[in-house]
Amino acid sequence: MALLATLPASLAVLGAAGPAAAQRRIVGGTASSTSDHPWMVAVASRQQFGSSRSGQFCGGVLVSATKVVTAAHCFYDERTGHRADRPGLQAVIGRDDLRDRDGREVTVRNVWIDPGYDFTRNLRDVAVLTLAEPQAGRPVIGMVAQGETEPYAAGTEARVYGWGDTRGNGSYSPTLRSVEVPVVSDEVCSRAYPAGGDSPYDARVMVCAGAEQGGRDACQGDSGGPLVVAGRLVGLVSWGTGCAEATHPGVYTRLAAVADDVRSAL
Numbered sequence: 415m416a417l418l419a420t421l422p423a424s425l426a427v428l429g430a431a432g433p434a435a436a437q438r439r440i441v442g443g444t445a446s447s448t449s450d451h452p453w454m455v456a457v458a459s460r461q462q463f464g465s466s467r468s469g470q471f472c473g474g475v476l477v478s479a480t481k482v483v484t485a486a487h488c489f490y491d492e493r494t495g496h497r498a499d500r501p502g503l504q505a506v507i508g509r510d511d512l513r514d515r516d517g518r519e520v521t522v523r524n525v526w527i528d529p530g531y532d533f534t535r536n537l538r539d540v541a542v543l544t545l546a547e548p549q550a551g552r553p554v555i556g557m558v559a560q561g562e563t564e565p566y567a568a569g570t571e572a573r574v575y576g577w578g579d580t581r582g583n584g585s586y587s588p589t590l591r592s593v594e595v596p597v598v599s600d601e602v603c604s605r606a607y608p609a610g611g612d613s614p615y616d617a618r619v620m621v622c623a624g625a626e627q628g629g630r631d632a633c634q635g636d637s638g639g640p641l642v643v644a645g646r647l648v649g650l651v652s653w654g655t656g657c658a659e660a661t662h663p664g665v666y667t668r669l670a671a672v673a674d675d676v677r678s679a680l
Contacts, residue, residue, distance in 0.1 A: 446575055446592040448508050453555040454575050454590060455482050456506035457638060467512040467588060473576045473639030474505065475555050475647055479548040481680045484638030485650050486531040486541040495533045505545055511589045512577055521546040526679045528672060537619050539652045539667045542679040557647045560673040565643040566621050568599035572643045574651060578635030586635055598622035598663045606662050619671045621649050624663030641666045
């Protein structure tokens, strides 16, 4: 099992150069921009992860003037499975290149974790961050409705965004990137992550996406980033085995399974 948040170098699972390491990345993607996708957010802690990449360790999406949706596992210690402090937690908004000072670094004053989140089984991997300063006038992304199924049909084209590793060797992108990935059927994903395995796929709260031949995926540093279909948020980067492997598509939180609870936290 591999969770996808960026970890401090001392906690690295895959090993990476620089001050932070992680477990999933954007592979096979292209340059993207917060000008075109103004709801894209870097979740950051300079105190914990250093300043070279604005302290970014996960991705997130602005869904209202004060709320960012991201992955719950970003706030857990992978070694212990327990909640982890993220001192100086911020949402970096409107910054394409994490090395510069464009946009804003907004303090996060509260973190809501889905009460049904299960770290061991990767279930209901969603969190909502409350910003200390409202981002009035900044466009937000809409979310799927509870129980919606159409965006999850096999073959549906989706796009995932992030600042993660682009090669699997610690080569984290300083600039925002995205890649198109088709939704994978529950049957195929269940074969990739079977019941009884280390981390089984659960179609009730998860969805898979990835190219059949591999080569396109989210990975290290992309945790909590958005899976977008037709301009709406349908999933969050959650976990997977390896990166961009033909036999192991990326696994995302199925937002339609938790949408009502997320909206109640907004």
